[in-house]
Amino acid sequence: MLTDEMVNSLDNGNENKADRRKRVNRIKVAIIILFILFLVLPTIYCIMLGLQVNRLEQQVSELLEIHKNYGITMNDSKNERYAYAAEKDVSEIKEDEPEEAIDMHVILDSEDALDTEATLEAESDERMTNQEGLMDKSPDKEEIEKKEDTDEIDVIENTEDIEDTKDTKDTQDTDNEEKVEKTKEKQGKYAGKKVYITFDDGPSVYTNEILDILEQYNVKATFFVTGKEDDYSKEIYRRIVNDGHTLGMHSYSHVYKKIYNSVEDFDKDFTKLRKLLYDTTGYMPSIFRFPGGSDNLVNKNGMEDFIRYLNKASIVYFDWNVVNGDATGYQYTKKQLIRNVLSGVENKKVSIVLMHDSPTKGKTVESLPDLLEKLIKEDAEILPLNEEVSPIQMIKADTIE
Structure with missing residues (x-):
């Protein structure tokens, strides 16, 4: 016959075994869930990455198509010419x-120089004509004597006039040259x-x-x-x-x-x-x-x-x-x-x-x-x-x- 103590002991033992069995089952379930998560999560992550890569590939394809349409490659040395x-x-x-470019100042200065030169030539011709006319005349002795004192003065004056004219021409030519040089200096590369x-x-x-x-x-x-x-x-x-x-x-x-x-x-x-x-x-x-x-x-x-x-x-x-x-x-x-x-x-x-x-x-x-x-x-x-x-x-x- 089993005593009450033995029965209680057997019941406690059965309860302990049941508790242990439950704990073991819970641990097994947890392990299975973790295992499934370790399998499923990477799969989901890979799927998301695949979708993202697919979107990026589409964008890259669009960009490459744009490059292709314009004849531009990523290694093209001319790609600095293209904005977005x-x-x-x-x-x-x-x-x-x-x-x-035509500089009107230079043209005007050149025309002034030509006008001045023509004027000087005309004045010189006029003087030569006057001198030839004087040589063709036959003056009286009295006139010659009267002019003897003034001839030297006339010669000196004529010589001074010619020298003044030469100086004026030289000065104008120099001024024109300086103006041309200044004009050239003012015109930069992007003028x-x-x-x-x-x-x-x-x-x-x-x-x-x-x-x-x-x-x-x-x-x-x-x-x-x-x-x-x-x-x-x-x-x-x-x-x-x-x-x-x-x-x-x-x-x-x-x-x-x-x-x-x-x-x-x-x-x-x-x-x-x-x-x-x-x-x-x-x-x-x-x-x-x-x-x-x-x-x-x-x-x-x-x-x-x-x-x-x-x-x-x-x-x-x-x-x-x-x-x-x-x-x-x-x-x-x-x-x-x-x-x-x-x-x-x-x-x-x-x-x-x-x-x-x-x-x-x-x-x-x-x-x-x-x-x-x-x-x-x-x-x-x-x-x-x-x-x-x-x-x-x-x-x-x-x-x-």
């Missing part, structure tokens, strides 16, 4: 060779060339500094701005106008797919920016630069509808034919940025220079003083754009009806 992924430079636009410096994508932290530099060199430029409604940006808009620069429009959002989605979307963006600038400055902008230029690849249906929109609104749009290269993705040095501009200006009568004052363009700001000094020193005429300036356009406005 959807922007291309129009420096390949052929222009007439600059006509040889007769017009340069329009433009900045896109501002305002930014650099725009005020750029305005300070322009003020220092007494140069006026053009700012194609985007829409920003903070107090700092509004103050920049006002300063651009008050300092005598040209305030141009570059879209409110600068989001290509949004702007070029339709004419209606373009109109909303354009109107929003123009109203902001007018309400802020009291000035109604009349010039525009398409984000990406007038021949960009963002809109698959082309740019004709947007060009018609601007033509109807009497808005002049400007592209560019010289770039400093600050939007190519290549990190140019300050000297390289300057050289890019000067090499473009050198071969053109009229240069519209594309630069940027966005927050990442510190090198552009650093290069600006030296660039202005070189242009000014070589007699380039630096001007702001306006609606009266003949525009440089990738797609000509007058070709779109």
Whole structure:
């Protein structure tokens, strides 16, 4: 017979075994769950990475297609000529060779010299004629005696006149030569060339500094701005106008797919920016630069509808034919940025220079003083754009009806 104590002992033992069994089962379940998690989580992570890689590959394919359409490769030495992924430079636009400059001062000085020489020759001929006439006459002895005392005086006076005439001619010739030399000295390498410096994508932290530099060199430029409604940006808009620069429009959002989605979307963006600038400055902008230029690849249906929109609104749009290269993705040095501009200006009568004052363009700001000094020193005429300036356009406005 089992005593109560033995029964209790057996019951306790069974309970302990049951508890242990439960604990073991829980541990097994936990291990199985952890095992499943270790299998599933990496799989999910790999799937997410695969999707991300796929998206990146699509973006790379789009960029490569853009490069391919423009004949540009990542190793192409000419890729500094291309701004954003959807922007291309129009420096390949052929222009007439600059006509040889004619200095009217030199021509006038030369004509004066010829007139003076002709006058001197006429006076000399007249004197010779008078002397021959005197020799042909047969004067009386009394007249000869009267003139004996005066002949020497006449000879001296005639000699002094000839010498004075020679001195006058020599002096005039010297003056003419000096004028020609001075004229040559005044004509620098870029004399007769017009340069329009433009900045896109501002305002930014650099725009005020750029305005300070322009003020220092007494140069006026053009700012194609985007829409920003903070107090700092509004103050920049006002300063651009008050300092005598040209305030141009570059879209409110600068989001290509949004702007070029339709004419209606373009109109909303354009109107929003123009109203902001007018309400802020009291000035109604009349010039525009398409984000990406007038021949960009963002809109698959082309740019004709947007060009018609601007033509109807009497808005002049400007592209560019010289770039400093600050939007190519290549990190140019300050000297390289300057050289890019000067090499473009050198071969053109009229240069519209594309630069940027966005927050990442510190090198552009650093290069600006030296660039202005070189242009000014070589007699380039630096001007702001306006609606009266003949525009440089990738797609000509007058070709779109």
